[in-house]
Amino acid sequence: MKVLVADDDPGSLLVAQAAVERAGHDCLAAANGDEAWGLYLEHQPDVVVTDWMMPGMDGLALCRAIRSRGADLYTYIVMLTSQDSRDDVLAGIEAGADDYVTKPLDPFVLRARLLVALRITTLHADLAHYRKVLSQQARTDPLTGLHNRLKLAEDLEQLHARSVRYGEQYSLAMCDVDNFKAYNDVYGHQAGDLALRAVAAALRAQARKSDGVYRFGGEEFLLVFPHQSLLRAKACMERALDAVRDLAIPHRGDPSGQLRLSAGISTFSPAQGGEPEALLGAADAALYAAKAAGRNRVELAG
Known part of the structure; x- marks a missing residue:
């Protein structure tokens, strides 16, 4: 998978990047939300691991921006936050996050989340493929292969x-x-x-x-x-x-x-x-x- 990690804390960013690469995934690193958004638009990563509080575009804004794209392939979003209140967790998920990990970051926990992300993104890729096939079939004459x-x-x-x-x-x-x-x-x-x-x-x-x-x-x-x-x-x-x-x-x-x-x-x-x-x-x-x-x-x- 291609994983984008966004965190303004250099130490936390390095830990997350190392965990992603040890899990065998390609990693893109961003030091703030604006940089992360630019990398997302350029590379279309499968997974985004983003800090909540960042300069410029924060984690919630980044989640909303990604979800507003309405792309065919699904991006799995993991929110990193030092905040542990239930309201904050719900706010992140309502903004578009799929999961969350509390800081300080535990590499084992992040790797487990990436395994879940792989399953989900693979499922969405399969569904997108089948939707495309069905759409083509609905527009194709089965006898001649011409458009209908x-x-x-x-x-x-x-x-x-x-x-x-x-x-x-x-x-x-x-x-x-x-x-x-x-x-x-x-x-x-x-x-x-x-x-x-x-x-x-x-x-x-x-x-x-x-x-x-x-x-x-x-x-x-x-x-x-x-x-x-x-x-x-x-x-x-x-x-x-x-x-x-x-x-x-x-x-x-x-x-x-x-x-x-x-x-x-x-x-x-x-x-x-x-x-x-x-x-x-x-x-x-x-x-x-x-x-x-x-x-x-x-x-x-x-």
Whole structure:
């Protein structure tokens, strides 16, 4: 662990530092609260062992400052104090401390507290990891591995706000596998799932790093093109349709004999305005126009 020790008493600071290092942990030392806060911001230690009374920022203020950060990883705080009243102990814990040790400091007691701190910080690190994994799973389509509609809503909200603020364009492309119901009827749903995975991989391979590729639902996908005009987005989607054609997936239920894609594109323009929901509707309408015009093509929203 990385342990920060803060104490304005040089003797007590040395004792604490030696106890931390003998326990096998990395130690940062600060002679006052202000220095401790600077080291905390720079190094993000796992544990802070802080004296109560210090020049500048005292131990209580340091506890409150650390807790106000709301970081993903938990910092375990041990308060050092020569005061032994119950009110002082409660005040420290209410300020954010997890434990306390009375002075003069007993190295054995501090080492025992560090063992507890290791367990607690490890537990919090595991929980933070699982939260991150669950958050990613909640925003990922399990079949294709693409982002899902929840992630789309979050990303589109941010992109729209940024585009409005800086006067930038962006485009949306709604696309759909042609005659996919017939594909499932002929080849079965398992083959349909494999086909959707292949289409998703082809779309992702064609997208730029800044583009977003999402499974919108069923056999529908949505592509987001930041900073792209309507015509440039059309060129991107035509390359994507070519990539799907290059998969050469047989489809007896389609007139072409192979799996194909249709797409409709809408664009946000700062001059014209509009909300993301309206853009999605316009892209969907353009997709239906592509279907009506014979499929296997890209149509632009009016």
